[in-house]
Each structure stands twice: as C-alpha cells, then as structure tokens.
Amino acid sequence: MSTSASPLTAAAGLGEVLQLFRGRPSLTRADVMQLTGLSRSTVNQRLDALLGAALVVPSGEGSSTGGRPASRFTFHRDRGVLLVADIGATGMRTALCDLRGEVLAERERTIDVADGPGPVLSAADSQFRELLSEAGRDAGEVFGIGIDVPGPVDFDSGQVVSPPIMSGWDRYDIPGWFAGRYACPVLVDKDVNAMALGEQRTFYPDVRQMLMVKAGTGVGAGMILGGEVYRGADGAAGDIGHIQVTVEDAEVEPVCRCGNTGCVEAYAGGWALVRDLRAAGKEVTTVDDAVALIRTGDVTAVRLARRAGRIIGHAIADSVSLVNPRVVVIGGQLARIEEQLFAGIREMVYRRSLPLATRSLQIVATRLDNRSGLVGLALLLADGIFAPERVEALVARG
Amino acid sequence: MSTSASPLTAAAGLGEVLQLFRGRPSLTRADVMQLTGLSRSTVNQRLDALLGAALVVPSGEGSSTGGRPASRFTFHRDRGVLLVADIGATGMRTALCDLRGEVLAERERTIDVADGPGPVLSAADSQFRELLSEAGRDAGEVFGIGIDVPGPVDFDSGQVVSPPIMSGWDRYDIPGWFAGRYACPVLVDKDVNAMALGEQRTFYPDVRQMLMVKAGTGVGAGMILGGEVYRGADGAAGDIGHIQVTVEDAEVEPVCRCGNTGCVEAYAGGWALVRDLRAAGKEVTTVDDAVALIRTGDVTAVRLARRAGRIIGHAIADSVSLVNPRVVVIGGQLARIEEQLFAGIREMVYRRSLPLATRSLQIVATRLDNRSGLVGLALLLADGIFAPERVEALVARG
Numbered sequence: 001m002s003t004s005a006s007p008l009t010a011a012a013g014l015g016e017v018l019q020l021f022r023g024r025p026s027l028t029r030a031d032v033m034q035l036t037g038l039s040r041s042t043v044n045q046r047l048d049a050l051l052g053a054a055l056v057v058p059s060g061e062g063s064s065t066g067g068r069p070a071s072r073f074t075f076h077r078d079r080g081v082l083l084v085a086d087i088g089a090t091g092m093r094t095a096l097c098d099l100r101g102e103v104l105a106e107r108e109r110t111i112d113v114a115d116g117p118g119p120v121l122s123a124a125d126s127q128f129r130e131l132l133s134e135a136g137r138d139a140g141e142v143f144g145i146g147i148d149v150p151g152p153v154d155f156d157s158g159q160v161v162s163p164p165i166m167s168g169w170d171r172y173d174i175p176g177w178f179a180g181r182y183a184c185p186v187l188v189d190k191d192v193n194a195m196a197l198g199e200q201r202t203f204y205p206d207v208r209q210m211l212m213v214k215a216g217t218g219v220g221a222g223m224i225l226g227g228e229v230y231r232g233a234d235g236a237a238g239d240i241g242h243i244q245v246t247v248e249d250a251e252v253e254p255v256c257r258c259g260n261t262g263c264v265e266a267y268a269g270g271w272a273l274v275r276d277l278r279a280a281g282k283e284v285t286t287v288d289d290a291v292a293l294i295r296t297g298d299v300t301a302v303r304l305a306r307r308a309g310r311i312i313g314h315a316i317a318d319s320v321s322l323v324n325p326r327v328v329v330i331g332g333q334l335a336r337i338e339e340q341l342f343a344g345i346r347e348m349v350y351r352r353s354l355p356l357a358t359r360s361l362q363i364v365a366t367r368l369d370n371r372s373g374l375v376g377l378a379l380l381l382a383d384g385i386f387a388p389e390r391v392e393a394l395v396a397r398g
Numbered sequence: 399m400s401t402s403a404s405p406l407t408a409a410a411g412l413g414e415v416l417q418l419f420r421g422r423p424s425l426t427r428a429d430v431m432q433l434t435g436l437s438r439s440t441v442n443q444r445l446d447a448l449l450g451a452a453l454v455v456p457s458g459e460g461s462s463t464g465g466r467p468a469s470r471f472t473f474h475r476d477r478g479v480l481l482v483a484d485i486g487a488t489g490m491r492t493a494l495c496d497l498r499g500e501v502l503a504e505r506e507r508t509i510d511v512a513d514g515p516g517p518v519l520s521a522a523d524s525q526f527r528e529l530l531s532e533a534g535r536d537a538g539e540v541f542g543i544g545i546d547v548p549g550p551v552d553f554d555s556g557q558v559v560s561p562p563i564m565s566g567w568d569r570y571d572i573p574g575w576f577a578g579r580y581a582c583p584v585l586v587d588k589d590v591n592a593m594a595l596g597e598q599r600t601f602y603p604d605v606r607q608m609l610m611v612k613a614g615t616g617v618g619a620g621m622i623l624g625g626e627v628y629r630g631a632d633g634a635a636g637d638i639g640h641i642q643v644t645v646e647d648a649e650v651e652p653v654c655r656c657g658n659t660g661c662v663e664a665y666a667g668g669w670a671l672v673r674d675l676r677a678a679g680k681e682v683t684t685v686d687d688a689v690a691l692i693r694t695g696d697v698t699a700v701r702l703a704r705r706a707g708r709i710i711g712h713a714i715a716d717s718v719s720l721v722n723p724r725v726v727v728i729g730g731q732l733a734r735i736e737e738q739l740f741a742g743i744r745e746m747v748y749r750r751s752l753p754l755a756t757r758s759l760q761i762v763a764t765r766l767d768n769r770s771g772l773v774g775l776a777l778l779l780a781d782g783i784f785a786p787e788r789v790e791a792l793v794a795r796g
Contacts, residue, residue, distance in 0.1 A: 012435070037410070039437065152754050161754045209631045221720075226624055232722020233607045236755035239719040244712065244750060246644040246660070260750065262644070314642065318716050321637040322619075324630020352642060352658065356550050356559045357634035 012036040014395055015388025017046045018055060021075040022100070022386060026059045028070040047073065053395040054079050075100070081137050082381050083182075084146040085124040086191060086373035089113050089165060089217050090286075093374045094124055096131040099143060101382030103375065105131055113150065116168030121147075121177050142184050146381035147174055148191040148373055150218065155235040158188035164257045165218065187384050191373045192238055193229045196222030198368055198376025199329045209325040212372075213240065215312055215341070216332030217287050218257070219265040223323065229380065240315045241265035247311060264315045268308035270333055276304050287333050294337045305337050309344020316345055316363075317352035324357045331366035338365050410434035412793055413786025415444045416453060419473040420498070420784060424457045426468040445471065451793040452477050473498070478541040480779050481529065481580075483522040484589060484771035485547050487511050487563060487615045488684075491772045492522055494529040497541060499780030501773065503529055511548065514566030519545075519575050540582050544779035545572055546589040546771055548616065553633040556586035562655045563616065585782050589771045590636055591627045594620030596766055596774025597727045607723040610770075611638065613710055613739070614730030615685050616655070617663040621721065627778065638713045639663035645709060662713045666706035668731055674702055685731050692735045703735050707742020714743055714761075715750035722755045729764035736763050 020035055021027060027035075032043045050056040051073070059074035081104070082097040090113070095106035107127045111120055124147070132138060151163030160169040175186035196212035204210060210224040219241035223230040231237050242256065242263040254275075256266035266272055270287030277284045277293065280300045284290050294301040316328060328349075334341055346363055353361075366372055386394075418433055419425060425433075430441045448454040449471070457472035479502070480495040488511070493504035505525045509518055522545070530536060549561030558567040573584035594610035602608060608622040617639035621628040629635050640654065640661040652673075654664035664670055668685030675682045675691065678698045682688050692699040714726060726747075732739055744761055751759075764770055784792075 038435075152752060154754070162752070225628065226626075228624075230623065230721075232755070233724035234722055234754050234758065236752050237720065237722040239722075239752050239755065242750070242752065243716045243719055244644060246642060258752075318641045319720055321641055322635065322717055322720055323628075324632055324635040324637075326631035352640070354550060354560070354634050354637050354640065354656075356552070356632050357630070357637065360632065 012038055012046075013388065013392065014046055014049055015386075015391035017043075018050055018075070018386060018391050019388055021050075021056055021073065022382075026072040026074040028072055030070060049395050053397075055391075055395065077102075080141045080143040081132070081135070082144050082146065082378055082385070083128045083131070083142055084374060084377045084381060085127070085148075086194065086377055087111070087113060087120060087124070087147065087149050088191065088373075089150050092120070092124060092127075093371070094127040094131065095374050095378060096128075096135055096137070097378040097382070099382060099385075101378040101380075103378060105135060106374065107131060113165065113169075114167050117172045117174065117177065121174065125178075125181065139182055142182050144184050144381050144385040145178055145182060145186045146194075146377045146384075147186065147188050148194045148377050149188070150191050150216075150220075152239070153188050153190050153235050155189060155231050158186060160188070161235075185385065187381050189229075189377070189380060190220070190222065190231075190235070190238070192220045192222030193231065194222070194374075194376035194380055195331055195366075195368075195372040196224050196329075196376065197229055197380050198372040198374070199331070199366060200224045200376075201379055202375065203367055204327055207326045209323065209327075211316070211319055211323065211325040211328045212366075213312065213316060213328065213330050214332040215268070215270070215308075215330060215334035217270040219269050219312060219315070219332075221319065223325075225323065240319055241269060243315045243318060245311055245314045247307075249307075264311055268311040273304055273308060273334075277301060280304075291333055291336050294340060302340055305334075305340040306344050308334065309341040310348050311344075312341070313345035313348030314352070317349045320349055320353040320357050320361065326360060326362070328361065328363045329366055330363070331369070331372055335365050335369075410436055410444075411786065411790065412444055412447055413784075413789035415441075416448055416473070416784060416789050417786055419448075419454055419471065420780075424470040424472040426470055428468060447793050451795075453789075453793065475500075478539045479530070479533070479535050480542050480544065480776055480783070481526045481540055482544040482772060482775045482779060483525070483546075484592065484775055485509070485511060485518060485522070485545065486589065486771075487548050490518070490522060490525075491769070492525040492529065493772050493776060494526075494533055494535070495776040495780070497780060497783075499776040499778075501776060503533060504772065505529060511563065511567075512565050515570045515572065515575065519572065523576075523579065537580055540580050542582050542779050542783040543576055543580060543584045544592075544775045544782075545584065545586045546592045546775050547586070548589050548614075548618075550637070551586050551588050551633050553587060553629050556584060558586070559633075583783065585779050587627075587775070587778060588618070588620065588629075588633070588636070590618045590620030591629065592620070592772075592774035592778055593729055593764075593766075593770040594622050594727075594774065595627055595778050596770040596772070597729070597764060598622045599777050600773060601765055602725055605724045607721065607725075609714070609717055609721065609723040609726045610764075611710065611714060611726065611728050612730040613666070613668070613706075613728060613732035615668040617667045617710060617713070617730075619717065621723075623721065638717055639667065641713045641716060643709055643712045645705075647705075662709055666709040671702055671706060671732075675699060678702075689731055689734050692738060700738055703732075703738040704742045706732065707739040708746050709742075710739070711743035711746030712750070715747045718747055718751040718755050718759065724758060724760070726759065726761045727764055728761070729767070729770055733763050 057076045077098040077100045086093045095103045158175040208227045212222040221238040221240045244262045253262040254266040256263035273290045294305045455474045475496040475498045484491045493501045556573040606625045610620040619636040619638045642660045651660040652664040654661035671688045692703045
C-alpha cells in the first residue's frame with residue numbers, strides 16, 4: 001500500500017502564476033520568483049505569456065532596493081466581465097462583475113421558477129444584455145456565466161437534477177441554452193453553495209468549516225469544508241430540509257414536497273408556515289406575508305416561528321454533530337424573524353450537540369442578506385474560470 | 399475582496415521531494431526533475447540531504463536510455479519504525495509498522511478503557527516493548543507513536559475531550575505520558591477516523607467521500623471528505639451516535655450515556671441491544687453475546703437487530719443527505735450481524751435520501767473487520783510524521 005503523493009510538487013505553471021496575481025494587489029518579478037521558487041528565465045517566460053494575453057498588466061513601479069525601481073504587475077480585472085444570475089423560487093438577481101468576481105452592477109426582478117427554464121433563462125439573459133449595454137461591454141468580452149438555482153445540481157454536467165420545486169428543469173441543459181448565445185463557460189450550482197461562499201469569503205475568510213442554512217420557502221444548506229465549497233460525491237450535499245425530525249406536538253406527520261413525511265421543511269419551511277398560518281385562520285399567501293405577520297408579534301404566528309426554529313435547530317444540531325462547523329450562518333427569508341427563530345435554533349443545538357462541537361461555535365444571521373448568493377456566485381465563477389488547469393487554454397485563445 | 403492564492407505555487411522543498419518517494423516504488427533524479435520542475439542542481443541538493451538522513455536510499459539502476467543506466471532511489475521504509483495502539487472499550491490492538499505505515503507485527507489483548515489512562519497506556523507500552531524487542535529494534539528507532547481511542551479527541555493537542563465512556567481520560571495528556579519514554583511525536587485520534595482511513599486507502603483509494611460507521615458498543619462515524627480524514631473545527635465531526643431519532647414503537651425515549659434522550663445509540667448501540675435483550679429475558683452480558691444470539695436466529699433478538707438497523711439507518715440517511723458520500727462502510731461488532739442490520743440500514747437510506755445522493759451510493763460491510771483502526775492509524779501516523787513541513791526538521795536531526 002502506498003501513500004499518496006503531495007500535489008505540492010507540481011511545478012508552477014501559467015495557472016499557478018496567475019493565481020498569485022489573483023490573490024494579491026500587485027507583484028514584481030522578484031516576488032514571483034520568491035513565491036514559486038522558479039528561475040528568473042521561467043518567471044519571465046510565464047509573465048510574458050500572461051502579459052501577452054493581457055491577463056496581467058503593468059501597474060507602476062515598486063520600491064527601490066538600491067538600483068532602479070522594480071516593475072510591478074497586477075491581475076487585469078477589467079480584461080473582461082462575468083455575468084451571474086442568482087435564481088430563486090420567486091425572484092432573480094443578476095449582475096455584471098469584473099474578473100475578480102466583484103459586482104459592478106446588478107438587477108433584481110420577480111420570476112416564477114416553475115415557469116420552466118426557457119422563460120426564466122430568457123429573463124436572465126435580457127438582464128445580462130441590459131447590464132452589458134449599460135457598461136459599454138459586448139458579449140465577446142464575457143469570460144464566464146454563472147447560474148445558481150434553488151435545487152440540486154449535478155455540478156459536473158451543469159444539470160439540475162430531480163428538483164422538487166422546479167417543474168420542467170429536471171436534466172435541463174442550462175449550459176447548452178447559453179452556448180448559442182455566448183462563447184464562454186457556464187457554471188451552474190445550487191444557490192446555497194453560492195451563499196455559503198459569499199458569506200465565508202466576505203466575513204469569515206479564516207473559517208475553514210462553515211454551514212450556511214437557507215431558511216426560505218424550503219430549507220437547505222451549503223457547506224464550506226476545508227475552506228472550500230463542499231458538494232459531496234454527486235452535488236447532493238447539504239440537503240438538510242429533508243432530514244426527518246421528531247415533533248412532539250404534531251398529531252400527523254405532514255407530507256413534504258419531496259413525497260416523504262416528517263421532513264424538516266414540511267414543518268418549518270416557509271411554505272409550511274404559510275400552510276399552518278392559513279389553517280389557523282390568518283390571511284397570508286406568501287412567505288413574505290408570514291414573515292411580516294410574525295414580526296407584528298401575532299401570538300399564533302410567533303408560536304409557530306419558535307416551533308420552526310426548534311425544528312430547523314434540530315436539523316442544524318444533527319449537522320453540527322456530523323460536520324462540526326466553526327460558524328453556522330442562517331439566511332433566507334425566515335432569517336428576518338431573527339429573534340423568534342434563533343432562540344429555537346440555539347436551544348436545540350446547545351441541547352443536542354457535543355460540548356466539544358459547540359464550545360467555539362457561532363450561530364449568526366446572514367450579513368449579505370439576499371445578496372449572499374449573487375456575491376458568492378461571482379466569486380465561485382471567477383475561481384472556476386481561472387482555475388490553474390484552465391489558464392493555459394485561456395492564454396492560448398488570447 | 400481577494401481570492402486565495404493556490405498552494406500549488408509553493409516551491410518543492412525537501413518535504414515535497416520526500417513525498418514523491420513515499421508515493422512511488424522508486425525514482426531517478428530525472429524523474430524528480432520532471433515531477434517537480436526543479437533544476438538538476440536543486441534536485442541533487444535535495445536528494446543529497448535525504449540520502450544523508452538515510453530517508454532515501456539507492457535501490458539499484460533504472461532502464462538505460464542510451465547512456466549509462468540512471469541510478470534509482472527509494473524511500474527507506476526500514477529507516478525506523480512506528481508504533482500504534484488501537485484502543486477500544488474492551489480490547490486493544492498494537493502493532494509495529496514500517497515507515498510506510500505497513501504493519502510488520504501485531505498484538506491483541508483485552509482491556510477495560512474505564513480503568514483510565516495510566517493502566518491502559520502502560521498495557522500498550524508493554525506490548526510496544528515486546529514488539530520492539532522481538533523485531534530487534536530499540537526505542538531510539540521509533541519515529542512516531544499513534545494512539546486511537548473510542549471517544550472525541552482534540553486533534554491538535556492530542557487530548558481526549560469529555561469522553562462519555564472513558565472515565566478518567568478527560569483532558570488527559572496522552573502525548574505527555576509517552577514523552578518521558580520515547581523521543582518522538584505522538585499522534586492521538588478518534589478510532590473511527592483511523593478506521594475510515596484504513597478502509598479507504600486499502601479498498602477505495604479513488605473514493606473521495608466516504609462515511610465509516612462504527613456500530614459497536616456505541617455508534618460513531620469517521621469521514622473521508624475530499625480524499626482526507628475530515629475532523630471538523632474541533633475534532634468533533636462524525637458524532638452520529640447522538641443524533642436524535644424518531645422511533646414509533648418506543649413508549650419512552652431511552653436515556654443515553656451522554657445524558658440526553660432519544661439518541662441513536664440509546665436505541666441501537668451494542669449496549670442498548672444488551673439492555674433490551676436482558677429486558678426480554680435473554681441471558682446476555684456483552685455485545686458479543688448479543689451478536690451471537692442474533693446470529694442464532696432467535697426471533698426476539700433478530701427483531702431487535704432489524705430495528706437497530708433501521709435506527710442506525712435513520713442516522714446514516716441524515717448523514718447521506720448532509721455529506722453525500724460515495725461509499726458507506728459499516729464496521730464495529732454489530733456489522734457481524736450483516737444480513738439483519740443491513741436490510742434496515744438500506745431501507746432507511748433509500749427511503750429518506752435524495753435520489754441524486756443514492757443513485758451511485760454503495761453501502762458495504764468493513765473488509766478489514768476489527769483491524770481497520772490499526773491499519774488506518776499506522777497510515778495516518780506515517781502521513782503525519784512525513785508531512786512536508788516536518789521533513790526539514792527530521793533531516794536536520796539526522
């Protein structure tokens with residue numbers, strides 16, 4: 001039996017050198033030599049290729065160390081643009097971003113994801129065209145498109161798989177839809193993965209294990225494990241909405257949208273709250289209505305919100321026991337009823353999980369609010385486009 | 399906001415070069431140049447240092463490519479030895495291993511972990527001394543000691559933390575106990591982490607996401623995520639024995655060893671099976687007795703075993719929903735009642751988890767049986783001792 005070789009021994013190629021620039025404001029040739037251990041001639045060769053493709057550009061001069069000042073170089077973030085669309089059940093956000101994945105301009109509109117991929121992707125694309133046009137950019141300058149959706153995605157193929165709430169999307173070829181319209185890669189991911197990355201990179205860059213729970217119409221989770229988005233073997237990781245829970249006051253286990261009974265979201269998802277509030281005679285139609293009613297302090301609504309907190313907390317406690325994160329971030333519409341929801345969540349987590357797992361645990365509300373998906377998706381896309389193994393081809397294309 | 403730099407750009411130092419040898423039978427200087435991108439002079443310098451420390455040795459000559467045959471070099475697996483002890487609740491296995499982490503000789507004996515760290519570690523050490531003596535090795539040749547225990551471990555400090563079944567072990571300094579006896583690093587880990595690595599490296603080297611469930615006296619899990627042992631933020635990951643489950647036929651939620659009620663292992667751990675069999679009038683004392691009775695086909699015992707399978711299956715289904723592994727391996731004493739237990743486990747996993755997560759999932763019994771912890775611990779220790787960042791110091795010590 002052999003032990004596996006370390007990937008650290010790979011020679012620093014074009015992609016690795018570009019990574020250095022992506023992670024820093026600027027570098028000199030000497031910096032690159034020092035960081036990579038490459039010879040001066042190899043560094044010059046790599047840098048010439050990146051300068052030739054305009055992925056790196058001169059950025060002025062560095063500090064002198066006696067002789068003439070060293071030239072500095074920087075990642076050319078405006079060499080092109082990225083387009084991203086964060087698709088929810090009832091709304092969509094789109095953005096134009098620079099090549100570092102920073103949002104330059106964004107749009108928001110309502111949609112119904114159940115209208116199916118044709119209408120929804122058309123709506124996204126018409127916003128993309130507007131964003132490009134306003135920025136004076138054209139489709140040829142788009143380096144990559146990122147789409148996230150509220151359902152399971154086979155990350156390698158970019159296909160949505162058996163989505164419970166996205167009728168017409170099963171196995172739909174989203175990258176194929178864009179292929180005739182743009183000549184660039186298309187990344188498709190679950191919304192919760194993008195949300196997790198958005199929160200982690202922005203507010204918890206040193207946290208290596210984070211659980212991002214989206215408590216909206218449904219309940220799901222994205223995870224950062226070992227500092228990276230964790231998707232599991234098939235892209236199905238983080239499916240906490242369909243963990244089965246015990247609810248003592250429930251006379252009958254409610255039927256879930258997935259076809260099972262007793263799932264977390266069948267009790268505590270936004271859709272279940274609306275169902276229960278209506279059954280209690282309240283005039284609510286949407287999850288936003290339910291949230292608004294809870295925030296008025298209506299006794300029935302608050303009681304249901306606390307119960308939802310305990311049930312979501314049960315699933316989070318299981319997740320904490322299993323993956324032992326440092327931070328749990330709660331997002332989605334229900335996170336706006338913070339007080340009532342969080343009490344229940346914290347109660348269950350501290351009651352159920354090992355002291356070792358909770359002693360340094362933070363349970364917090366999203367700070368990017370409903371922009372976490374958009375922000376994270378742009379970063380995910382930038383990382384994907386400039387993954388070291390792809391840079392060779394980008395440079396060859398020029 | 400910046401993106402993180404790739405670790406790939408690190409120059410290949412001594413540690414990275416040694417890694418190459420650890421992962422392969424043998425290499426020439428030209429192989430090392432090609433794999434690392436380092437210059438001939440740097441490769442010669444690194445190799446001379448490793449040859450000087452006798453961590454690499456000549457292994458004969460390679461194939462000629464026209465000129466004189468190239469010298470081949472190999473990792474010096476017999477330069478020293480490793481000692482490992484896999485400590486269970488009632489038994490212990492110890493082994494002497496080479497520096498690749500392959501077991502050369504092993505011992506087994508009964509212990510009671512609740513006797514506390516002094517007696518148990520003394521028992522381990524007396525086996526270590528026997529193993530060394532029989533192999534004609536002395537304590538000065540020991541490069542590292544690995545200990546695994548059936549409880550939570552703070553991996554960085556090597557301390558056992560709040561172990562439910564290991565009285566007297568809380569915060570005990572296991573590395574400190576060995577420090578006066580051996581001049582080498584001591585690694586302490588949870589048994590399930592070692593078991594997971596043992597199974598994965600031996601039988602599923604290409605699987606990147608694996609869940610290893612130990613169903614013995616208690617119930618726990620180790621995980622391989624992204625190809626590596628996953629421990630979580632505090633070393634508490636994999637604690638599936640204390641996930642709370644719904645059991646319809648239970649009149650009262652049983653009290654668990656952890657102080658909570660309704661935990662998986664309070665229904666389905668070996669200790670709970672013994673409790674329930676005794677309550678049903680069966681004469682069993684140990685988990686092995688319970689397993690033996692189930693294997694005779696006793697109707698009450700088989701019924702309890704199937705129920706235990708469904709309950710453990712519930713926790714595994716939650717874990718599959720959350721981490722989406724490719725393979726679930728079941729070990730521990732209860733895995734020996736394979737037929738009755740596995741039916742229940744599979745039933746729950748396929749009923750509860752997303753089709754996307756189960757379409758390629760394998761649920762299998764351990765193949766290393768009760769040696770998985772020992773085998774994995776030795777590999778974990780070898781990886782730790784020769785982690786690239788530690789090799790510099792090893793070489794300096796000579």
